[in-house]
Amino acid sequence: MASASNSGTDFIRETLREHASDGPYGGRVQTRFPPEPNGFLHIGHAKAITLDFGVADEFGGSCRLRFDDTNPETEDARFVDAIQEDLRWLGIEPGEPAFASDYFGQLHAWAVALIEDGKAYVDDQDAETISENRGGFTTPGVDSPWRDRSVEENLDLFARMKAGEFAEGERVLRAKIDMNHENMQMRDPVMYRIRHKHHFRTGDEWHIYPTYDWAHGQSDAIEGTTHSICTLEFDSHRPLYDWYHEAIGLGGERPRQYEFARLNLTHTVLSKRKLLELVSDDHVDGWDDARMPTLRGLRRRGYPPEAIRAFCSHIGIAKVNGVHEIELLESFVRTHHNTNALRRMAVLDPLEVIITNWPDGQDDIREAINNPEDEAAGTREVPFSGRLFIERDDFMLDPPKKFFRLAPGREVRLRAGYFITCNEVETGADGEVTRLLCTYDPETAGGQAPDGRKVKATIHWVSADHALDVDVMLYDRLFTDSHPGADGADPLASLNPDSREVRSAKAEPAVGDIAPGEVVQFERLGYFARDLDDDPNAAPTLFHRTVGLRDEWANIQKRQGQGGK
Numbered sequence: 001m002a003s004a005s006n007s008g009t010d011f012i013r014e015t016l017r018e019h020a021s022d023g024p025y026g027g028r029v030q031t032r033f034p035p036e037p038n039g040f041l042h043i044g045h046a047k048a049i050t051l052d053f054g055v056a057d058e059f060g061g062s063c064r065l066r067f068d069d070t071n072p073e074t075e076d077a078r079f080v081d082a083i084q085e086d087l088r089w090l091g092i093e094p095g096e097p098a099f100a101s102d103y104f105g106q107l108h109a110w111a112v113a114l115i116e117d118g119k120a121y122v123d124d125q126d127a128e129t130i131s132e133n134r135g136g137f138t139t140p141g142v143d144s145p146w147r148d149r150s151v152e153e154n155l156d157l158f159a160r161m162k163a164g165e166f167a168e169g170e171r172v173l174r175a176k177i178d179m180n181h182e183n184m185q186m187r188d189p190v191m192y193r194i195r196h197k198h199h200f201r202t203g204d205e206w207h208i209y210p211t212y213d214w215a216h217g218q219s220d221a222i223e224g225t226t227h228s229i230c231t232l233e234f235d236s237h238r239p240l241y242d243w244y245h246e247a248i249g250l251g252g253e254r255p256r257q258y259e260f261a262r263l264n265l266t267h268t269v270l271s272k273r274k275l276l277e278l279v280s281d282d283h284v285d286g287w288d289d290a291r292m293p294t295l296r297g298l299r300r301r302g303y304p305p306e307a308i309r310a311f312c313s314h315i316g317i318a319k320v321n322g323v324h325e326i327e328l329l330e331s332f333v334r335t336h337h338n339t340n341a342l343r344r345m346a347v348l349d350p351l352e353v354i355i356t357n358w359p360d361g362q363d364d365i366r367e368a369i370n371n372p373e374d375e376a377a378g379t380r381e382v383p384f385s386g387r388l389f390i391e392r393d394d395f396m397l398d399p400p401k402k403f404f405r406l407a408p409g410r411e412v413r414l415r416a417g418y419f420i421t422c423n424e425v426e427t428g429a430d431g432e433v434t435r436l437l438c439t440y441d442p443e444t445a446g447g448q449a450p451d452g453r454k455v456k457a458t459i460h461w462v463s464a465d466h467a468l469d470v471d472v473m474l475y476d477r478l479f480t481d482s483h484p485g486a487d488g489a490d491p492l493a494s495l496n497p498d499s500r501e502v503r504s505a506k507a508e509p510a511v512g513d514i515a516p517g518e519v520v521q522f523e524r525l526g527y528f529a530r531d532l533d534d535d536p537n538a539a540p541t542l543f544h545r546t547v548g549l550r551d552e553w554a555n556i557q558k559r560q561g562q563g564g565k
């Protein structure tokens, strides 16, 4: 699993290196990856995953997959399965997962101990009042009238909260810290709230559920986590993380929290809430739509796990939030497929070509190279015949100066085929070109003319009578805005209405060898993934354009005047 890591040096690895020699925990490293089972993993999670599992691997430690299942209303077992599946797809073997709900009993016992120590109390104020009385950055908080309840009364009320005697929102358990603390997180944070909800693992056993802060750090402690790595927005929660550990009487070698910048990508939304909105409002087909930044979406789109990991490794870990260009991620995808993908020919917008001098009924098989980057990939047979399809935009009736492809009277090379010359153009009633009449030169079978004459372009083609009919999905950015949702705007306001376009394409017969989920290069057009749900025992019906051939990242760098990152 070595390649899963975003290795190199960064502040987290520096810390781990220090701790490895003479630090706490006897040099032991244990991390965790704590998703909430309320949605699918996305590319942002991949950054956390490659860090959490990566450093554990590099430092001879272990990483625990722990489901943070403390909100029964939105969580579900299907997400538990999906998250493990997605981790395996990414190349991580997560092992037996843990669940925060496994610790509900211990968390409750600790909460009772805190009450007994006078460090927690039951508050009867409603959520709105609690929030108002918390104060602001410049105003102190206001003590709850229930803050100084006796231990006995607190124990009794907390037991009755647990037994389900009160309505949701009627009472909460709060830690008794400091209502004037400069850090708002420390102003008597809520530890438990009442929820009469069915939990997918604990059923109807509990009527109180721990908050994130109470559950998280204590779960870390129970598991023996040494380094609890999370994203920057939890920076202000760190004092509370430490306070709870101290309050429950944890010894010296307790877990510590470290924060890194979350991944942001241009033209991309990585908030689960917003992704859910895309799905539930039918802006996309589902969580696994090829336009989604979920691992499932990226997989359908043809993004290989190796490229996702290489990208995460390349961008590294920082302490300040930033936004990465989506084109950088795409360049990793392109690089991977350039070495690995088979080449095939397909025509997305077919224009019929008749080879007028083709001998009647003659069958001809051309040989084409499967992957110029990989000799071992060998060659394939491509049928040639007297009726072909070429790409409509590879022909122009009245070409401008810099157009070198096919035009009336002009000769071009057909890739792995012959030189053809366009002699006649047939048009429909509206002037649209309907068919080209061409002649081929049988002497150019090897791709060169024996007399040495040159052509200025090589175009792709398929034999009409041998072609497979496939649908091809072309994609544009899902959000037109490069920073959707910046400045507090609703990211969905910049949803691109034209993010997907279907083409009825013609493909050479060898496209039939491509398995569902496999990525192929359609020559001159880009990389395309056969749909994952296509019947593996039947001819392909659907391809998704993964990414085009042009390296837009290189252009961006040139524009920015950088030599490379």
Ligand code: ATP
Pocket (backbone or CB within 6 Å): 033, 034, 035, 036, 037, 043, 044, 045, 047, 048, 068, 229, 230, 231, 261, 262, 263, 264, 270, 271, 272, 273
């Ligand atoms: P959301 O707030 O959108 O629901 P989340 O961060 O709460 O997302 P979790 O399932 O709780 O989602 O996340 C699990 C882990 O993945 C957390 O440790 C979180 O820090 C990390 N993570 C989530 N999104 C990103 C991101 N964009 N970049 C890096 N790490 C992320």
Ligand code: MG
Pocket (backbone or CB within 6 Å): 036
């Ligand atoms: Mg979360």
